Amino acid sequence: ETGVTQSPTHLIKTRGQQVTLRCSSQSGHNTVSWYQQALGQGPQFIFQYYREEENGRGNFPPRFSGLQFPNYSSELNVNALELDDSALYLCASSLERGGYKETQYFGPGTRLLVL
């Protein structure tokens, strides 16, 4: 167990809808990253939040957005869902100190199905 939790575990939505996924970081961690993993593929970096600010973004459109809260928990929001958004969404927390980024620890993921 990494101490990183995600909710919900599974979700079914239809095209055009909006979805919010949640992540609770491991205690003491100040950085949260989100990844999308399509079936049979490796995870792809969506974005990272550090101290409530976006701190790097992958090749994902603006309809993917996020938030980090003062307790370092985080949300991933996806608007105007498309069929290709069906995937496992993984959250990872880590500690950044003095510019050094330590190992990322992953939660169990949220499986999203868009119909």
Added chain:
Amino acid sequence: SQQGEEDPQALSIQEGENATMNCSYKTSINNLQWYRQNSGRGLVHLILIRSNEREKHSGRLRVTLDTSKKSSSLLITASRAADTASYFCARGAQKLVFGQGTRLTINP
């Protein structure tokens, strides 16, 4: 696009045998990490090897790194049924770049 490549894509061996998975990458690295994923769930961090290290051990795991060839390998010795999983290498610090993974099946 994913910039790491694991080889083979799938590997099936008998329990007790050793399993070797390889990872190649294209750009220079500060470190490389290996993760395990069971049944499409969360990733478990296995080991991190820094660019100035050539080999690292953790229990039944042995990781090697050859920066001149831009490649790494993960060896699992004396495999067990519980080792059945997908294994990924990842490079990067802020943004982890994963390969497509090796799907390992351990047959009893």
